[in-house]
C-alpha cells in the first residue's frame with residue numbers, strides 16, 4: 001500500500017473473504033487461493049492468514065519475491081505464477097520451498113542448476129498455453145518440454161497449469177472447451193512421457209469463473225482469485241446467479257472536507273465541465289486520483305453519503321472530488337462518504353464502481369487497495385485472532 005498521508009481509508013472484511021473461500025471450496029475439489037498483487041489490493045499477509053485459518057493450504061502469488069514474503073507466514077504450497085526471472089530467483093525458489101511456474105525452457109534449466117547447488121529437488125508447475133497466448137509452453141510442444149525435463153533430472157513437474165481466457169463469458173463457452181481439449185492432449189502426452197520418472201503432475205485449469213461455471217473441468221485444484229474478494233465474475237450475464245452469494249470484502253471511505261451551495265448557472269472544478277442547472281448543495285470529498293480514485297469518474301461516478309446516492313460533479317481532482325448532496329439533508333464536514341461498499345442499507349458494488357470507471361473490479365481493487373487499510377472480521381466464524389492482520393494497518397488507524 002504505497003499511498004500514504006492521505007484521508008481515504010480502505011476497510012477489508014476478512015470474514016467476507018473467509019466466507020467466500022468456504023463457498024468456493026464447497027463448489028470445487030480443492031482450491032489454490034490466488035493472492036497475487038497484494039491479494040488484489042486486500043493485503044497479502046492478512047488475507048493469507050485469514051484463508052489459512054479457514055483451511056487453505058495452497059496459495060498463488062505472482063513474483064518469486066512476493067512468494068518469499070509469503071512463505072514464512074503460511075504452511076502448505078506457495079506458487080509463484082510469474083516464475084523465476086533469473087537463475088538467482090530459481091535458486092531462491094528451490095531454497096525456500098516455493099513452487100514456481102515454469103513457462104520457458106531456460107527456467108527449467110535454472111531450476112536444475114539450483115537443485116544441483118542446493119542438493120534439493122526442484123518442484124515446478126509446468127504452464128502450458130492452451131489459448132490465452134500469454135505465458136506457457138506451446139500446447140503443441142510437449143515433446144520438447146519432455147526432452148528438456150530429461151536433462152533436468154532433479155526438476156519435478158508436480159503440477160500442470162493452464163489458464164482460461166473466456167470462462168466469465170457464457171457466450172464464449174466454446175473457447176473454454178477448446179482450451180480444455182488442448183489441455184487434455186498436453187496432459188496425456190506429458191503423462192505417458194513422464195511415467196518412467198514416476199511423476200504424475202496434478203492438474204489445474206480453472207480460475208474463479210471456471211470453478212463456478214465448469215465443474216467438469218475442476219480436476220485436482222481450482223485457482224480462484226476475484227471471487228475470493230467477493231466480485232461476481234458473471235455480473236450482468238445469464239450466469240449471474242452462480243456468484244450471487246459472494247460477499248465483497250473491500251469498503252472505501254473518505255471524509256467530507258466542505259459543504260457549500262452551488263448557484264444555478266455556476267460551474268464546479270477544473271475546466272468547468274459541470275454547470276448547475278438549478279441551485280444545488282455540494283460536498284467536497286477528500287478522494288481524488290492521487291488516492292487511485294480514477295479521474296475517469298469525473299461527472300460519472302456515484303458515492304454514498306448518509307445512505308443516499310450522490311453523484312460526482314465536474315472533474316475528479318488530485319485529492320478532492322465534489323458530489324451533489326442537494327437531496328441529502330444535514331451533510332457536514334467530517335461525514336464519511338462511501339466510495340465502495342455498504343452504507344445504511346445501500347451499497348456501491350465493485351461491479352457498479354468499475355462500470356462507471358470504465359474497467360473491471362480487479363483493477364478497482366488493485367488501485368484502491370494501495371491506500372492505507374484496516375481490517376475487520378464480520379462473520380461469526382472468523383472472530384479469531386486478528387492481531388496479525390492489524391500489523392498491516394497504518395499506525396494512525398482511524399476510528
Ligand SMILES: *Cc1c(COP(=O)(O)O)cnc(C)c1O
Nearest residue numbers: 034163207208209223224225226
Ligand atoms: C490471476 C490468476 C488466476 C485467478 O483468476 P480470477 O479470474 O481472479 O479468479 C488464476 N490463475 C492464474 C494463472 C492467474 O494468473
